[in-house]
Each structure stands twice: as C-alpha cells, then as structure tokens.
Amino acid sequence: METGQGQNQQAWNGVWPVGSHLGSVEVPVANCNEKYYNAQKTTDIKLDDFITYWKDYSEKGHPSDMPSLYLKDWHFPKDFPEANIYQVPQYFASDWLNEYLCGKTSIDDDYRFVYMGPKDVFTSFSWSANVCGCKRWLLFPPGQENNLRDKFGRLAYDATAPELHDSAMFPNYHKLCGHFEIIQKAGEVIFVPSGWHHQVWNLEDTISINHNWVNGCNIKTMWDSLQNNLLAVKKEVEEYRAIDGWEDHCQLMLRATYGMNYEEFYNFLHFIATRRLDFLGNNNPNIMFGEWKIGINHAIFDLVQLKKVLDLLLCDSNIKFISFFQNLGNQCDNLRNDINSTFLKVTRHT
Template identity: 55%
Template sequence: MMNIYHEDSELNQARSQVADDVPVLNDILYDVFFEEFMAVNRPCLFSGITDGWRSIKEWVDSDGKPNYQYLSQHFGDAVVPVADCKREQYGSQPKENMLMRDFLSYWKAYIKNDYSKSERCLYLKDWHFTREFPDYGAYRTPVYFTSDWLNEFWDSKQDSQSGDDYRFVYMGPKNSWTPLHADVFRSFSWSANICGKKRWLLYPPGQEVFLRGRHGNLAFDVTSPEMHDVTIFPRFSELQYCFEVIQNAGEVIFVPSGWHHQVFNLEDTISINHNWFNGCNIDIVWNFLQTELLAVKRSISDCREMDEWEEQCQVIMKANTGIDYAEFSQFLTTIAEPRIQLLSQLLTQYELSPMSDVPHTYSDEFENRKIDKRRNIINGNDIRAEHYVQLGVSLESNSDAKELFNETSITDGCSDPENKGRALSVHRDNSADRLPEREKVEKFQANKGHDDGIRDLRSEDEVDWETNCKMDLRRCLLSNDRRHLVFDLRRLKDVIDKLLMELEFKFVKPERLIVNPVEILDKVKTMLTKVENSGLNERV
C-alpha cells in the first residue's frame, strides 16, 4: 500500500487529442446517436437532457454547490461506500462504509480547511441510490441510453432477492478522482453531472497496452511522473491517442465500450452514472468473458488434474468479474424472451393489417447516401460492419421516447439540415400540447407556411405527404419500430451460437441453466425466419 496525493498536471500535448474530437450534442435524434456514436463505439457529450431532474432541483443550491443540508436531512441515515483518493491498495482506492451524514460533515470540513493536503480526500462512489430509494425519482434515464440489457436483466431478478443494479451516485470534493480503469464487463457507461465539473482522460481500445508497467499491471495514475520512467512503463512513449474532455454541470458523457478512462473532480461534484450494454457491444462483452476465463485457466493451470477443474475456473471467473457462463446464458435468455414475444405480436398485427399502403420512410437515393456514409466510417475507423446491418429506433414506454420516435419519422428523409430543422420545428410545435395522434396530424396539416417545405423532403416516387398525414401516424411508424427488435435478436443469435460452441460451456451443469439456451436459440432463429418470410425484412 502506498500513500498518493494527485497533483493536476497537463498531458503531453503531442499525444492528447483536442476536445473537438468529442462533440457536444444537443437535441439530436436517437438514430443519429445510435449510428454515429453507440454503434461505432465513439464518445460524446450531451447537453440539455437533464433539464427538470429532481436531483438537480433539490441536491444543488442556488449557487451551484451541493445542498448538504437537504442531502443530510433526506439521506443522512444511508450507509454509503467511500474511497480514500490518497491511498492505493491492489491497484485501486481502498473503501470503507460511512453514514451519509458523516460523509457530508467530513466534506464540509474538508472545504473549510481549503482541501488540505494533510487530510484524507474521500470520495463517495458506487452508491446504489436507485436501489435504496426506488420511489424518489432523482432522474430519468435519457432516451439515448434506454436500450439497457444489463439493468433490464438485474431488474428481472429483484423478486428473487438476488437482484443488483449498475446505477450509481458519486459525490466528491474537488481533487477527488478515480484511477485508470475500463468499466465492468467492458460495458458502455453514461455519467451526468448534477453539479460540479469533471476532467476525463479517455483511451480508445488498444491504447491500454501502452499504459501497462513492465510486469503487465495497468497504471494507477496516468498523470504520475513515473509514467515517463521507461524502467517502469517501457511503452508509454508509444501512446498515440488520449481524448481529454471537460464535463460541466448538467452535461452527460457517453463512454464507449472498452475505453479505459481516468476521471478527476475539478470542483465539488455530484454525478449519476449507469453501466449498460446492448446489441451494439454484446460481442465485446462476450470477448471480455472469454479473455477473463482464459486468464483464470492460466493462473491455476498447475491444478488442472483436480476434480471439476473446469467448474472451479467458472467459480473464480465469477468472483473476479461478477458473472460466469451459466449466468451469462441466463442473461441472454432473459433478454431474448420478451423481444421474441413482442416481435411475434407485431407480426400478428402486420398480418391483420398489411402495410402495402404505408409509405416507405426513406427514398432510395437518401438510403444509398446513408449506406455510403456508413462504409466510409467503417473503412476509416476499422469498425465492425455487422453493427450497421440493422439500425433504427426502438419503441420506449415513456412519452419522451415516443416523441423522439415521431421526430424520426418526420425527419428521416431530410438531407438538407435546414429543411430537417424546419420539419422538426413544425412537429414539435404541434406535439407540445400532447394531442391525440390523429389530431396532431390534422393540426400539422393546418400549419400554414411549412407545407411546401415538408413536401420538398419527399421524392416524387413516394406517396404524397398529405396522403401520409391522413393515415394513422402509429401505422406510419411501424416500419421503424421493428428495427431495434430485429437487430437485437440477430445480435443475440450470434452470441448464443458462440456460447454453445464454447468448449467450456459443456462443463456447465444443466441444473444451473434455468432455460436451455438451445431452445432459446431455436426460438430466436424461428422468429427471424418469420420476419424474413413476412416481407418485413426489406423494411427493417
């Protein structure tokens, strides 16, 4: 164990990317985020998507500082995990549990002493606030991050008393920080600053090899002077990419899958964080589990002759990573079953109400331009092409997601940003009062001065826009809402296939499998075949 005090220092500018490489997004459509950031594993910042959160209203004073009195009054009896930022223990910061009111008292005294270097720097981390206060409603998950298989799975286990979640609250004084790491299961993460300011150092996958010491251990603090000592970190000079991001209050950062990062609180800061994954990065999660199991097998290879050695490897892997192959199989089943059921319902609806009269969302010309753009991105950044096989918008239960879904149907065919903005502006003007769908359409038609601009967004080969407006808007959206379901099932099929082919999976005892993954795989394949035979495959 060693004592550490972090002094903020600048990275070598020759190896640090400018902040413009991580764009700040405001009011973009879900499918834009899906295609240009989540599917290609690219970081970004969001602004304007935390407005109205209860946590921002009640946890923050009028001066933008934490409201210590409110937090102590409402959550003072909670037991919270707290890390000591000035100490290192086995590559991380040692933790202890404290009462929330005691942590807040420490925090105020630390500020009063001008963040003294002689005192401990404590950081409240990984507090399962939502699990502990489920009815409080501190925030709403932004629509961009709602395709969250990880928390969907753990929420499904709550009734069995074995549930967990990956939703956290962080609170810490200026100079508190988190060492270099990649997130659990190599998941995505999003982090919203309720108040304060953070500095992020982000390293794309592959760059971490240059951040390891001569014994293979990952660096604890990449800003430490010892990083430049070639006898300790012999490959640090080969580092090519580091993205430095300053995150302000109210902004939300998207951290891609498998990106290592180190984070500093530049001010007294409160943040809300989720870990999550879905069809876009499930292959990265699977590769991570395979790598972890291989490392375990190597570490106890001298015990290979012991009885049930393969089972013991699974036990150790679960202790190290939080999951083993049996639970991963259960996870895939839990995610697949409701999607099979929902897609089956949609197919039944399609059979009862054919969509031959429903206009196509895209013109061929516009779709070709999108495909060309995807190819360019893939070729330029070595991105997995299968991520682009199916892209689109998922139906969400909350009204914000449905609203975003409506915006997508209106602007999908807009190649001109000005026209796209006009169409989106008209749509928002007419949906603000939450009229029923048909009334929205009628009011949309009646909005003078915009109709010609909207007509220009559709090619001559498509059905006239006025005719489209007269149709039930929900039916117009059906060609979009299937995209995420089909994409999800195709990704699930690929991973279940790989799991069943894994030699080590054959050693998992059948009694540990709640549902046979072979049966789930057959159901997924059957449903995908039905989609292809229905004629919907051309639309999705």
C-alpha cells in the same frame, strides 16, 4: 437528461441538503489517499458523516493533511426507487444489463450509481451525467492502455504520474498517443465507448449519476471480455487441473473476479431474448429500462446481435465441462429455434 435544471436540480440542489432525510443510510466511500490493489480503499459510513466531512473539507480549502474521500458506487436508484431523481437519456435507453438485473427479482444488484466528492479525486465510469460540479476526463482508445503498463504488465495507477517517464519501468509509455482530454460541466453527459481506458478528476465539488451498460451494439465485446477473463482464471489455477470439477471451480472464480460467469451470461441472453420474442410474437409492449419503449426494428436488431453471441457461447468448448450446461437439456436448441422462427414470421410480414 435533466440534470442541470428543473425537477432533478431541485432534488439535488446543493450537496448538503441531500442528507436531510437519508443521513442514516450507509454509503460506500473511498479514500483516494490510500491505494488498495491498484484502486482506492473503500469503507461504508453514514451519509450524514460523509456530508459533514465534505462540507468541512471544502470550507477549509481542501487541505492536504485531510483525507480525500469520495462517495462512489452508491446504488441509489435501486435502494430508493421511489425517489425517481432522473430519467435515463434516450441515447442510452437500450440497456440490457440493467433491464436484466432490475427485471430479475432473484438478483439484488444493478449497475446504476451515484458519485459525490470533492475536487482532486478520480475514478472510472461508462456513461456519466454531472448533476453539479466539473470533471476532467482522460480517455485512451482501445490498445493505448498497454502503453501505460509497467514492465511487469501492471496498469499505472495514475495516467499522469511522473514515474511513467521512467523508461526502465514503463518501456512503452513513449508510444502513448491519441488520447482525449475533456472538461465536463454541470448538466452535461459523457459516453465512454467499450474498451476505452479512462481516468477522471473532480475539478469542483461534484455529484454525478453513472451507468454501466450493455446492448446489441457491444454484447460481442462483453463476450470477448468474458472469454479472456476465463483464460486468465485458468492460467492462475492451471496446476490444479486434475482436481474433480476444475471447470466448475474456474466458473466460480470467474464469477468472483469478473462479476459474471458462463451460466449467468447465458441466463442474461435468455432473459433478453425471451422479452424480445414476446414482443415480436405476441405484440406485448416492450418497456425498456427507464420506461422507454422499443419498436419492431430495434427488437429484431437485438435478436440478431444476441443470436450471434448465443451461437458463439454454445460453440465454446468450455461449456461441455460445465455442470449447468450439461443439465440444460434442449433449452438452448429451443431458444435458437424460437429466434429463427420469429425471424421467418417477421420477414413474411415485412
């Protein structure tokens, strides 16, 4: 990814000129000194105001009596597609999530973000490219995050906080092991595997580009997470199970808390499957997210992985109570038949 040289560095050269033609844009800014439900409190301010603060904060040496503000989760590529400030690295080009969200005109969302901030703040990403600045990462293998939970099951706000050594409050912290510490410099990209808890500090004033992404390699992990989040929702509202439409209400809550429910997950799978089937069946070029193209073997792999998860979804006992699936008719069976037919055709020609 071109972040440290060439066109992209010129576009992002220094932090202050960024606001020259975008100064009136409202951007989400977190105050890292204010904890809000185990995260940081976020408000929208003008980009000009944030850059003015940032410049002042940095020139004064990051004083402790000033707030520590961090611009995060700014959907810059979606809001300003004509800017074309970067190309997705080929290693992350198979990005079903943003392929779906950018391809569905009815959905005004994506998982592509710009982050800007002074040193000494932290947040979390999936893959992250530093345009400028330096970050310190702590990454914990799957399962190790449980050793960072307190006796009530709540995850520690800061993985390096002194109170973690209080065995009465954090009984499993002494078991923590196997985590990695990484220093990420300008022009470098870091990939965070699915399920890895992580914490990040800016060691210098930093601008980064970040994507959350899903593809055939981790779609099963996404499905497992969706199921687990539905179980958590049901547990919270179990006492209201007798209410008419309880399952549909659980799906609404799942959408609100997880960002996706069973209906949207099915639509997501259907969208990706249709594009891969069109490519394999009609030889239509399959332009991936970021203008990358995939080949036949890649498309087949995607369909194989997708069908495994589609079968799991359609066998889930919850869907018979969800209105959306009751009204689908034969669409699910038709999709599975189309995938199987395509597999047979491709096999005959290979």
